[in-house]
Amino acid sequence: MANVVVVGAQWGDEGKGKIVDWLSERADVICRFQGGHNAGHTLVIDGKVYKLHALPSGVVRGGKLSVIGNGVVLDPWHLMKEIATIREQGVEITPETLMIAENTPLILPIHGELDRAREEAASKGTKIGTTGRGIGPAYEDKVGRRSVRVADLADAATLEARVDRALQHHDPLRKGLGFEPVDRDALLAQLNEIADHILPFAAPVWKVMNEKRKAGKRILFEGAQGALLDIDFGTYPFVTSSNVIAGQAATGVGLGPGAIDYVLGIVKAYTTRVGEGPFPTELEDADGQRLGERGHEFGTTTGRKRRCGWFDACLVRQTCATSGVNGISLTKLDVLDGFETLKICVGYDLDGKRLDYLPIAAEEQARCVPIYEEMPGWSQSTEGARSWADLPAEAIKYVRRVEELIECPVALLSTSPEREDTILVTDPFAD
Ligand code: IMP
Numbered sequence: 001m002a003n004v005v006v007v008g009a010q011w012g013d014e015g016k017g018k019i020v021d022w023l024s025e026r027a028d029v030i031c032r033f034q035g036g037h038n039a040g041h042t043l044v045i046d047g048k049v050y051k052l053h054a055l056p057s058g059v060v061r062g063g064k065l066s067v068i069g070n071g072v073v074l075d076p077w078h079l080m081k082e083i084a085t086i087r088e089q090g091v092e093i094t095p096e097t098l099m100i101a102e103n104t105p106l107i108l109p110i111h112g113e114l115d116r117a118r119e120e121a122a123s124k125g126t127k128i129g130t131t132g133r134g135i136g137p138a139y140e141d142k143v144g145r146r147s148v149r150v151a152d153l154a155d156a157a158t159l160e161a162r163v164d165r166a167l168q169h170h171d172p173l174r175k176g177l178g179f180e181p182v183d184r185d186a187l188l189a190q191l192n193e194i195a196d197h198i199l200p201f202a203a204p205v206w207k208v209m210n211e212k213r214k215a216g217k218r219i220l221f222e223g224a225q226g227a228l229l230d231i232d233f234g235t236y237p238f239v240t241s242s243n244v245i246a247g248q249a250a251t252g253v254g255l256g257p258g259a260i261d262y263v264l265g266i267v268k269a270y271t272t273r274v275g276e277g278p279f280p281t282e283l284e285d286a287d288g289q290r291l292g293e294r295g296h297e298f299g300t301t302t303g304r305k306r307r308c309g310w311f312d313a314c315l316v317r318q319t320c321a322t323s324g325v326n327g328i329s330l331t332k333l334d335v336l337d338g339f340e341t342l343k344i345c346v347g348y349d350l351d352g353k354r355l356d357y358l359p360i361a362a363e364e365q366a367r368c369v370p371i372y373e374e375m376p377g378w379s380q381s382t383e384g385a386r387s388w389a390d391l392p393a394e395a396i397k398y399v400r401r402v403e404e405l406i407e408c409p410v411a412l413l414s415t416s417p418e419r420e421d422t423i424l425v426t427d428p429f430a431d
Contacts, residue, residue, distance in 0.1 A: 002261050003219040004428045005249040008226030009265035009319040011273040013299070013306060015331035015414060016266045017041040020057045020222050022419055023264075026429050027220035029212050030058025031067035031205075033252025034242040036107060036138070037078045038131040039224030040300025044417065050089060053301060054079050056222050059098060060091050065212070067205055068100040071242065071252020073138040074150070075107035076194045100198065101205035101253070105147035109190075110170055110182055111137040117177055128238055129275025131301050139241035141166060150202050153195035163188055206254025213259055218429060221249035221260070227319035228273075235358075235365055238277025246323035262428045264411060265325035267316055269333045269402075272306040274299045278365035280358070281309035281345045295335040310372065312345040313405035318357055320408045327411030327426050330399060334384075334415050339377035342398060345370040346405060375401060385415040387423060 004023060008014045021043045024030045037053035043060055044050075052059070054074065056066040068074060083093050111134030119130055130136060141147045146169055148162045163184060171181045212219060223244060228234045230244040242248070246263045250256060270291050273279045282288065288308045291297070297306035320328070336342060348355045348368035358365055378394040385391050391399075403409055411426040 002216065003213070003221070003259055004262045004264055005221040005223065005246045005260050005323075006264050006266060007223040007244065007246050007323050007325070009267045009316050009323065009325060009328065010226045010271055011228045011279075012224075012226035013272055013274065013297075014226060014266040014268045015329075016223070017043050017057065018331075018414060018417060018419060019264070019266055019329045019412065020220070021045065022422070023220050023429065024058045024061060024064065024222075026218065027058065027064065028217035029065045029067060029209070029219045030056045030222055031069050031209070031219065031253050032056045032072050032222055032224065033069045033249045034071040034244060035224035035240065036073040036133060036135050037075055037082070038133045038135045038240065038301060041224075042300055048089065050086065050091075051300065052082070052086075054082055055086065055098070058220070059086060059093055062092070064097065065208075066098045067209065067253060068098075068104060069205055069253035070101040070103040071248055072101075072104055073107050073135060073142065073242075074100065074104050075112075075134065076198045077190075078107075080194065080197050095200045095203075098201050099203040099205055099208060100150055100201045102149070102151035102202045104150045105138055105142040106149065107134045107138040108148065108166070108187065110174075110187075111135075111141070113179070114170075114173070114177075117179070121177075127276050129277070133301075136241040141169075144169065148191065150198060153191060153199055154202075156192065159191060159195075160188060163191070209253050209255050213255060219259070221246075221253070223249070227265075227323055228315060230322070233319075233322045235277045235362060236360075237362065238275065245319075246325070262327075263323055263325045264428045265316075265320055265323060265328045265408065266331060267328045267402075267406075268331050269336055269398075270295070270311050271309045271315075272297050274302070274304050274306050278362060278368070279307055279309060280348060280365070280368045280370045281312045281343075282307050283309045287339070291335060295332055310343040310345060310370070311402065312370070313402065314345055314347060314357055316406045317408075320406055325408050327409050327428065328406070329412035329414060330402065330410050331414040333395060333399070333413065334382045336377065336395075336398070337381050337383065338379060342375045342377050343372040344375065344401065344405065346373045347371040373401075383416050384418070384421045385413075385423065386421060
């Protein structure tokens with residue numbers, strides 16, 4: 001397979017970092033195609049820890065091209081800080097190793113401010129629990145056709161016109177929220193200052209990507225967040241503002257849909273969610289606490305405690321379908337070690353009716369009562385297992401049942417954060 005898309009198949013935080021790093025070592029081009037610095041990917045390479053938010057994971061490996069595609073929303077000030085931190089760790093980042101699509105919309109300081117103000121003003125039940133990074137307002141401006149995009153930074157007159165257009169919308173909105181109007185000249189000065197740092201990385205990414213594809217280069221599309229946070233197919237309105245599902249990989253860099261050869265879904269052996277919104281299998285008891293503690297379930301970007309619950313096979317079957325997942329990477333199986341009984345959600349009871357998928361309305365989602373199937377747990381440790389023979393029979397049965405229920409095979413099984421602690425069934429890049 002030449003080109004592989006990695007997508008989170010739950011609510012994000014499925015453990016994409018390790019898998020993406022493993023795949024990026026063998027890829028020629030690694031690209032981000034949606035989201036922004038709301039993502040948090042931790043990579044551990046030769047004992048060194050790299051924390052990435054906006055940069056594709058490929059940047060920490062020499063000889064690769066990393067790409068930020070047009071499907072992303074980019075905070076240029078954050079990006080330059082992240083580049084500086086990674087450079088301090090001894091990694092070289094140059095316009096030869098990092099390219100940013102010229103048509104990428106920028107996240108401006110007003111977007112973060114608006115995001116946080118809305119969240120603060122929201123009442124219980126309407127709060128989204130965003131990362132406060134301005135992602136939603138920046139995407140709103142994109143579809144509202146008033147974004148400042150990377151290419152606009154190249155020309156002072158164009159930049160002024162774009163800023164004025166954005167402020168025509170934002171100033172009245174800010175007034176309504178009790179904010180001062182934007183200091184236009186200060187914003188322009190900030191943008192002109194950052195332009196010199198960003199523009200060297202700007203490139204016609206769609207063209208470069210098509211050339212790379214023609215040349216037979218291996219492309220890895222690095223998804224952020226998870227398919228249940230997708231703007232169309234997620235638990236709307238408690239979602240992020242981009243399309244997270246695999247189809248976006250092509251659109252988000254300027255390739256045709258045929259460019260995708262294999263979709264790898266990353267799936268945690270249980271379920272977690274950060275932020276607000278329905279979560280049918282959530283556990284607010286000792287079992288939930290145990291999953292959180294054993295799984296170190298704290299957000300990489302915001303440090304927030306993640307909500308934890310049993311594995312929801314209905315949801316994952318759904319996300320495997322909407323992303324066309326060819327195989328999954330099942331992560332954190334070891335967190336389930338020592339549970340006497342494990343539960344898997346196989347359907348929902350909604351007002352007395354059995355459903356085998358999550359209904360679309362948030363109100364109905366909130367009323368869905370999970371129908372569980374129980375399986376015996378295992379007492380042995382699965383941490384660090386590197387072959388099926390290292391796993392207890394009950395753990396293998398659990399994995400096989402997951403495959404059956406989600407209607408998708410396991411390609412990789414990850415049993416610890418260490419890269420070698422992986423059982424490989426199918427190599428997504430193999431021909
Ligand atoms: P936003 O993307 O900051 O607008 O946040 C919208 C929702 O997506 C919130 O529930 C966030 O907690 C969630 N979210 C955003 N990025 C991530 C991520 O990388 N991992 C997990 N959840 C995320």
